[in-house]
Amino acid sequence: MSGFQAPSLAALIDRFNRLPGIGKKSAQRLAYYVLSMSDEDARAFADAIIDAHSRIHRCAKCCNLTDEELCPICRSSKRDQTTVCVVEDPKDVAALEKTQEYSAVYHVLHGVISPLNGVGPDQLTIKELVKRVNEDGVKEVIMATNATAEGETTAVYISRLLKPLGVKVTRLAYGIPVGADLEYADEVTLVRALEGRREI
Amino acid sequence: MSGFQAPSLAALIDRFNRLPGIGKKSAQRLAYYVLSMSDEDARAFADAIIDAHSRIHRCAKCCNLTDEELCPICRSSKRDQTTVCVVEDPKDVAALEKTQEYSAVYHVLHGVISPLNGVGPDQLTIKELVKRVNEDGVKEVIMATNATAEGETTAVYISRLLKPLGVKVTRLAYGIPVGADLEYADEVTLVRALEGRREI
Numbered sequence: 001m002s003g004f005q006a007p008s009l010a011a012l013i014d015r016f017n018r019l020p021g022i023g024k025k026s027a028q029r030l031a032y033y034v035l036s037m038s039d040e041d042a043r044a045f046a047d048a049i050i051d052a053h054s055r056i057h058r059c060a061k062c063c064n065l066t067d068e069e070l071c072p073i074c075r076s077s078k079r080d081q082t083t084v085c086v087v088e089d090p091k092d093v094a095a096l097e098k099t100q101e102y103s104a105v106y107h108v109l110h111g112v113i114s115p116l117n118g119v120g121p122d123q124l125t126i127k128e129l130v131k132r133v134n135e136d137g138v139k140e141v142i143m144a145t146n147a148t149a150e151g152e153t154t155a156v157y158i159s160r161l162l163k164p165l166g167v168k169v170t171r172l173a174y175g176i177p178v179g180a181d182l183e184y185a186d187e188v189t190l191v192r193a194l195e196g197r198r199e200i
Numbered sequence: 201m202s203g204f205q206a207p208s209l210a211a212l213i214d215r216f217n218r219l220p221g222i223g224k225k226s227a228q229r230l231a232y233y234v235l236s237m238s239d240e241d242a243r244a245f246a247d248a249i250i251d252a253h254s255r256i257h258r259c260a261k262c263c264n265l266t267d268e269e270l271c272p273i274c275r276s277s278k279r280d281q282t283t284v285c286v287v288e289d290p291k292d293v294a295a296l297e298k299t300q301e302y303s304a305v306y307h308v309l310h311g312v313i314s315p316l317n318g319v320g321p322d323q324l325t326i327k328e329l330v331k332r333v334n335e336d337g338v339k340e341v342i343m344a345t346n347a348t349a350e351g352e353t354t355a356v357y358i359s360r361l362l363k364p365l366g367v368k369v370t371r372l373a374y375g376i377p378v379g380a381d382l383e384y385a386d387e388v389t390l391v392r393a394l395e396g397r398r399e400i
Contacts, residue, residue, distance in 0.1 A: 004293070005294070006252075008248070012249060012251070015244065015249075019233055021229065026221065044215065046246040049215075049245055051208045051211065052206075052211065053235060053242035055208045091232065
């Protein structure tokens with residue numbers, strides 16, 4: 001099928017096809033769209049890739065992605081620097097920031113402990129977290145890893161490391177998602193919601 | 201939400217978000233993926249965009265996309281140059297080539313007549329098609345525009361232009377898609393399938 005396709009077009013389709021969640025059909029559609037762009041837009045797209053890739057690195061403190069030494073959140077004087085919310089991924093920071101209710105800082109692990117995928121504690125930024133707790137007067141660490149088996153394991157592993165250092169370690173609450181029907185909640189979630197019940 | 205995000209990262213997310221079918225969440229996912237690429241891969245991705253965009257243009261004969269004067273299909277001596285299959289889009293050429301059953305040449309219109317979207321015959325490559333029929337000894341033109349109202353209108357419009365030139369104009373057959381259940385076929389398709397019935 002690719003015999004009649006120009007090599008540079010086939011190469012672009014292939015590059016799109018390597019992106020996560022982009023199949024052959026989508027890759028083709030995106031490549032044709034790039035061809036239909038103005039010269040400026042195509043140039044700007046390519047530049048944005050190079051630019052972001054070369055500038056963005058991990059924040060020296062929280063390991064979130066930034067283009068400066070410290071990310072805006074770690075630099076901010078309005079943020080409570082003594083409470084640290086530990087998340088798996090930069091996307092989780094974005095999700096929590098969207099709530100506009102969290103005014104302390106983060107720590108991004110860049111993954112979870114997952115022996116099946118060959119990810120051990122050393123591949124995550126746990127060492128950096130322990131250092132922060134030791135040196136920066138952190139009072140509370142909120143474990144906000146995903147509510148999956150691996151997220152849970154990672155939270156337990158880190159809390160065992162941190163508790164001897166005298167820091168308070170908490171976990172996000174489990175329960176019924178707001179707006180959800182009780183009859184569709186799974187048993188484990190219902191048990192956790194019962195356990196975590198509060199007086200009203 | 202973007203206040204804490206590095207400008208170069210926000211810019212890359214925005215560029216992905218402009219692509220068709222890529223929403224905010226997907227754009228974010230793709231941008232983070234780019235950041236996780238090796239230097240080489242990021243550079244190769246950016247180069248592929250510039251490369252394809254600058255090299256690819258329309259074939260001088262069939263208007264399909266190519267990086268040479270004539271596309272490989274128009275250049276090929278194995279292809280019957282007297283039968284021309286008229287399609288809306290380069291993607292349709294890819295679909296027909298995949299069948300490996302069509303051994304003649306194509307003509308890519310780059311759209312359909314669509315007054316609602318402000319597309320008239322002049323924006324398509326109809327002039328180029330008429331020129332080919334006049335000058336290149338074309339014997340048959342197969343209209344393979346989509347089976348939509350606009351595709352149909354375009355096919356009828358072009359066939360009226362070409363028939364006075366003494367060329368045979370045909371249309372792809374309508375009918376039940378192979379493997380489909382009769383009960384799910386719409387009425388129009390069923391009527392067309394009945395009209396086009398053949399002796400077995």
